[in-house]
Amino acid sequence: MKRITLLIVAIAAFAGAVALTARASRHANQEDTPTYVTEMPAGYREWRFVSVAHEEGNLNSFASVLGNDIAIKAYREGTLPFPDGAIIAALHYKFVPSAENNKAFGRDQSFVAGAPTNIQFMIKDSKKYAATGGWGFGHFNNDGKKVDDAFMKTCFPCHQKIKERDLVFTRYAP
Amino acid sequence: MKRITLLIVAIAAFAGAVALTARASRHANQEDTPTYVTEMPAGYREWRFVSVAHEEGNLNSFASVLGNDIAIKAYREGTLPFPDGAIIAALHYKFVPSAENNKAFGRDQSFVAGAPTNIQFMIKDSKKYAATGGWGFGHFNNDGKKVDDAFMKTCFPCHQKIKERDLVFTRYAP
Secondary structure, three states: OHHHHHHHHHHHHHHHHHHHHHHHHHHHHHHHOOOOOOOOOOOHHHOEEEEEEEEOOOOOEEEEEEEOHHHHHHHHHOOOOOOOOOEEEEEEEEEEEOHHHHHHHOOOOEEEEEEEEEEEEEEEOOOOOHHHOOEEEEEEEOOOOOOOHHHHOOHHHHHHHHHHHOOOOOOOOO | OHHHHHHHHHHHHHHHHHHHHHHHHHHHHHHHOOOOOOOOOOOHHHOEEEEEEEEOOOOOEEEEEEEOHHHHHHHHHOOOOOOOOOEEEEEEEEEEEOHHHHHHHOOOOEEEEEEEEEEEEEEEOOOOOHHHOOEEEEEEEOOOOOOOHHHHOOHHHHHHHHHHHOOOOOOOOO
C-alpha cells in the first residue's frame, strides 16, 4: 500500500510540474507574440453598416465596414474606448468598373464591388488582447490562403496611429 | 315634405357626380404621372448590407446599398422579380480623400464617405407602382431640398435598362 501511495504522489507531482511549465511557457509566449483572431466571428454578414472605403494602388479595394450590436451602439453614442465585445468587420472586394452601369449612364463613371478578396476583423477584449491595445486583429483571405505572423504583426503598429479613436480608423457614416 | 325629398335627391345626385368626377380625374392623373415614394421608409439604417458603389464625375458619390429583410432574402435566393414589400436603399455620401488614412498609409490612396448627400429608395409594390415596373422610386436630399417631378421622371426609364434583373442595378456582394 505504501508503494502505491508513493507512486500516486510522484505522478501528481510530475503532472503538477508539467502543468506549471506549460503555463509558464504559454505566458512567455503571450508576451512575445501578439494574439491574433484565428476564427471568423459568426454572423458578421448580418451586422449593420458603419461606412465604406476605397484604397487605390496595390490594394485597389472597395470596403464595406460592418459592426456587431455592441460596436454600432458605441459608434452611435460616441463611446470611447469601445467596450469589450465590440467587433468591427471590413469586407474587402476588388474595386472594378461596371460595364452595365456605364452603359446605362452613357459614360464611364461607375465602380462597383468585384470579387471578394478578404475580410478583416477587430475584436475588442481588453484582457485577451491587452498586448495590442485591447484589440484582436484578424485577416481572412477569401481564397483560403493563410496569413502569416509577419503580416499580422503589421496591424497593431499602424492602428496605433489613431490612438485618439481607440485604434479604429473607420468613422461612422450617418 | 315633397320639396325636402326633392332637395335631398338633388344633393345626393350632385354629391355623386362630384365623387365620380374626382375619381375620374384621379385615375387620369395616375396614368399621366407616375407615383413616387414620398415618405422615407422607417428603420432603413438598420438594414443589412447589399453592396457598395462609386460614381465619378458630377455625382462623385460613394454609395452603400442596404436592403430590408424581404429584399435581402430575395437577393440571397436569387428571387426575380423581387416580391412585394422588398425595399432597397442607396445611402449616398460624398467621395472624399481621407487625410488621416493617407498619413497612416504613408501615401495618398484612401477615399472614404464624406458628408451624406441623399438617400434613394426602390419600394416594390406591384399594384401601387404598376406604371413604373412595380417599383416606387424615392429620392430624399440630406439638405432637405425637395425633388421635383422632372427629376423623378428620370428614374424609371433608366432603371428599365436592367429589365433582366427586375430594374435593380446593384448586385449582391457576398
